[in-house]
Amino acid sequence: MLPLNLQSDLIQTAEALADAARLAILPHFRSANLQADNKLSQGFDPVTQADRAAEIAMRDVLAERRPMDAIFGEEFGVTSGESGLTWVLDPIDGTRGFLSGTPTWGVLIALSDESGPQMGIIDQPYTGERFIGGFGRADWTGPHGGGTMQVRTTQTIQDAIVFTTFPEVGTPEQAAAFGRVAARAKLARYGMDCYAYALLAAGHIDLVIEAGLQAYDIQAPIAVIEAAGGIVTDWEGNPAHNGGTALAASTPELHAQALALLKKTG
Known part of the structure; x- marks a missing residue:
């Protein structure tokens, strides 16, 4: 179990990453100038300037706040660290949706150790919604308020x-x-x-x-x-x-x- 003060710092860092990604992404969403490159020789796996800009912005935050941590990002791969913690970043999960103008995409931020993810954020910049889980938290915020998250009790x-x-x-x-x-x-x-x-x-x-x-x-x-x-x-x-x-x-x-x-x- 990580110390409470470290948990608090990690959550604040994760929110700073989400804030930075929002600022980098939103100028591109539903923009007439938005273009995409295809990662595949067959099929279509798009990446946009917004994907790259968001990951760069998040990496800049980590370089300032948590330079001892490793990073695994979709666009720029792995940067090694020495703390035993890794930030796993998907700057735009759902780039096809992003290109189509639908608000179904999001920024994914996870903090993981050798056992797997310990804390995560799903952030939707356009709707202003943020979902945070880990270190004793399970809550959401958005333009209509916020509150504690709890899954449904469906049995069948x-x-x-x-x-x-x-x-x-x-x-x-x-x-x-x-x-x-x-x-x-x-x-x-x-x-x-x-x-x-x-x-x-x-x-x-x-x-x-x-x-x-x-x-x-x-x-x-x-x-x-x-x-x-x-x-x-x-x-x-x-x-x-x-x-x-x-x-x-x-x-x-x-x-x-x-x-x-x-x-x-x-």
């Missing part, structure tokens, strides 16, 4: 609202697995990027199921959801903080039912 798939980002989810086999859950759920929705994880933590939906993730896509959501009382694993029930597949659920009972459907063959 039949009563659950489930989200994923892409209808195809991942491989054909993974899409079929998601389909088994969606077919039994009360409601399935698509295309929310990291905002879906925030909605789960805040008690509005019950399940988020995704595949093809990187560590920087999932570490902040894990911290936020677990702080709000939820559970996040991969599709085998193992830790998900290194990426791959993710199953986030509001209750253990719901997680177990969804996990069985995802693992079902035939």
Whole structure:
């Protein structure tokens, strides 16, 4: 357990990172001059000047406040540290949504040690919402106020609202697995990027199921959801903080039912 004064400093640093990312990103959102480069030779994985500017801004904050910590960022990779702590940064999770003008993207900030994420922020600059989890906190703030986050108490798939980002989810086999859950759920929705994880933590939906993730896509959501009382694993029930597949659920009972459907063959 980290000392309370260190926990407070780390949370203040995380909020400073989110503030810096907001300032760097918002001038580009819904801008007529916004352009994107494609990271892939086949397919489309966009990166914009806003992605790069936000990560640079966050790295500048860390260089001033926490130069002893390591950094793992989507755009500029790994910078080593000596404290045993790593800041895991996704400056814009949901760049496709960002390009499309939808407010479903967000800034993901996690603080991790060798065991995984200990604290995280999901920040949506355009709507002004911020979701923080870890070190005894599970709260949100936004233009209409704020409060404590608590996941829903849904017990069965039949009563659950489930989200994923892409209808195809991942491989054909993974899409079929998601389909088994969606077919039994009360409601399935698509295309929310990291905002879906925030909605789960805040008690509005019950399940988020995704595949093809990187560590920087999932570490902040894990911290936020677990702080709000939820559970996040991969599709085998193992830790998900290194990426791959993710199953986030509001209750253990719901997680177990969804996990069985995802693992079902035939």
